[in-house]
Amino acid sequence: MANKDLRDWLAAVDQIGELKTIVGAEPKEEIGGIVDLYQRKMGNAAVLFDEVPGFPKGARVLANILTSVPRINLAVGLPHDATEMDLVQWWRTYMREAPSFEPTEVNGGPLIENVLEGKAVDLTKIPTPVWHEHDGGPFIGTACLVIMKDPDSGWVNSGTYRVQTQGPNLATVMMSPGKHCRIMMQKYHERGQACPVAVVVGNHPAIFMLSGLEIPYGKSELAAAGGIFGEPVEIMKMPRTGLPVPANAEIAFEGFIHPNDVMQEGPLGEWTGYYAGGSRPEPVIRIETMMHRDDPILLGAIPAVPPNDNTFYLGTYRCGAIWNQLEAAGIPEVRGVWTHEAGGSRFWTTVAIKQLYGGHAKQAGMVAAHCHAGAYCNRWTIVVDEDIDPANINDVIWAMSTRLDTRDGLDIIEGGWSSALDPMCYDGDTDRRNGRIIVNACKPFRRKDTFPTVARSSKAMDEKIIAKWKKDLPAS
The missing domain is CATH 3.40.1670.10 (UbiD C-terminal domain-like)
Structure with missing residues (x-):
């Protein structure tokens, strides 16, 4: 499988006609408003926002990424025209066989094209939208990887949690009780230690999808992603925390969450379609290093009134999981x-x-x-x-x-x-x-x-008509 970074996947999506580029939309209202309109109909194109006013040329935002079966198919290596049930069957097989390859460490990669440390760190240079009209601010992390290491076992976990930009070198992360990264953070804090954390906000969609799924406790999402790619994910270690991040990621930053260090977070319109989570104090990430590729792409998977990225890609995975559990x-x-x-x-x-x-x-x-x-x-x-x-x-x-x-x-x-x-x-x-x-x-x-017979042509009749009249029939 060749498409192992976000840009390869984007090129494949563009090739099948499912990428729309919009130039000049500003991030406080227009990008989120446009994405909201796109998400209201399944199968709309992924949207790439370029030349964002007030931000460096080349800094881009990508959203509405996984709201079509063809785009999810491309992310996991299936033909783009595979059906919904083909995709569900792929997830069933993947979950049963659980293929994995441990990540391979490399000495750098595209991510280190720009390295900012200390006072040079500035998240506000990334064009981060206010995704919904009533959100509490810009959320840089929606399709993100939040990466932590268990202080006892050394297990590295990558989870998707919402991350809000709070200043040039500050962000908050909202992790529900019981989530893997929350458990890890609490272990550090119970010892009076700061919790190391790295956040990736632009990556291949397959890695993002796995970080949003229920990968078993103690298992690595990066190793699971290698099982999709058919080879190890190439990673590099962040300089302050030593945490691994994909070497071809678009944007990543690292820092520490100190005990009892919180800041008001939210609200963010959530996947149920409501502001049900509200606004409350959440842990603060004090950022020490930020890296990004030239012309970086911020990846967004925006929770909102369904359908949206979260509900659609998670749904195809969940179908496979339910099917397996029914048979079990x-x-x-x-x-x-x-x-x-x-x-x-x-x-x-x-x-x-x-x-x-x-x-x-x-x-x-x-x-x-x-x-x-x-x-x-x-x-x-x-x-x-x-x-x-x-x-x-x-x-x-x-x-x-x-x-x-x-x-x-x-x-x-x-x-x-x-x-x-x-x-x-x-x-x-x-x-x-x-x-x-x-x-x-x-x-x-x-x-x-x-029971009465169904008033619809048989499969054999359908095939006979399609064979003769395909050019005159509506597109499937």
């Missing part, structure tokens, strides 16, 4: 899984099965709604027959409208695992649970042989 629980004949982007890839899950016995659909729905990959913030779990494409919301709603038997096809479950970011959790401060609904939208099993 003994659910037979699973034919497809889709976590709909409008539900933030968590609130809505559709599972397609080939029904084998009475109760099969309900069993699949119960497991999908409560297995580890599907339980967090789930609200709707829909089970459909194998003739329904779970990624086609029109077909799913049609199945719900015409195949649901309300006498036994609806189950309401209370007390599910949720989050303070869920606007309908019981209580964001003390009781982060929710209710959820499981819908059996399959043909009733007792009527499987007598």
